[in-house]
Amino acid sequence: MMERRISLKSLNPHITCQICKGYLIDATTVAECLHTFCKSCLVKHLEEHNTCPSCSHVIHESQPLNYISYDRTMQDIVYKLVPDLQQNEQKRERDFYRKRNLPYPKAITNSFSANSEKDVHKYQNESNSNEENSDYHRSDEQVNILLESQPGCNLKQMKRKFIRCSSHATVTHLKKFVAKKVFNNYDKYKEIDILCNDELLGKDHTLKFVWVTRWRYKDPPLKLNYRPKIDF
Numbered sequence: 001m002m003e004r005r006i007s008l009k010s011l012n013p014h015i016t017c018q019i020c021k022g023y024l025i026d027a028t029t030v031a032e033c034l035h036t037f038c039k040s041c042l043v044k045h046l047e048e049h050n051t052c053p054s055c056s057h058v059i060h061e062s063q064p065l066n067y068i069s070y071d072r073t074m075q076d077i078v079y080k081l082v083p084d085l086q087q088n089e090q091k092r093e094r095d096f097y098r099k100r101n102l103p104y105p106k107a108i109t110n111s112f113s114a115n116s117e118k119d120v121h122k123y124q125n126e127s128n129s130n131e132e133n134s135d136y137h138r139s140d141e142q143v144n145i146l147l148e149s150q151p152g153c154n155l156k157q158m159k160r161k162f163i164r165c166s167s168h169a170t171v172t173h174l175k176k177f178v179a180k181k182v183f184n185n186y187d188k189y190k191e192i193d194i195l196c197n198d199e200l201l202g203k204d205h206t207l208k209f210v211w212v213t214r215w216r217y218k219d220p221p222l223k224l225n226y227r228p229k230i231d232f
Helices: 008-015 039-046 072-081 085-099 117-129 171-182 186-191 207-214
Strands: 027-030 036-038 068-070 142-149 162-166 192-196 222-228
Touching (some): 008 072, 027 039, 027 072, 072 085, 142 171, 142 207, 171 186, 171 207, 171 222, 186 192, 207 222
Parallel strands (some): 142 222
Antiparallel strands (some): 027 068, 192 222
């Protein structure tokens, strides 16, 4: 079978953001129509609109941000197809934080080439050997949270309501934490909803995103409620 070379230019329409016209960064897909954009581009668009920037399909009348999610597969494809894109993006991120005298929040960055098996093994071996010295994301930006059972629901309150964790943690991580504390069973996290200001939060929302979009002008801690997905 003959191999056929495909130019990157011919793939550009499939791996670029239709808003900024650049290669996808933090690729985020709309659940309703499956169109994908850079996360920052899409979030800015949805601050004033509730429709897909590509097809104008209504994502949700009032909470469109709950119906978008990070597309890891697409982002991996983009990074593999475009030479040096991942490394350049990480450099821009580091420069951004350095110029503002802020700590770089990503404790671990996969700076090795995805096509280099040697680099992959080297990274894995270094990670294993340094496991005891890992800070478990303590160097990340931290978020203080108050977790309470929503009034009127039949889930028990946790003895320790206050937690402190990485801003990169997602709502799904919180749901699993609550499931462990309430049911003593991680697998029951799908039976729990997390809310902020009585608004249901999307499972892929990071706590940083929730803080910026729902709690920016309020004093800490970030107050969240949990409830059963279906009353029982």
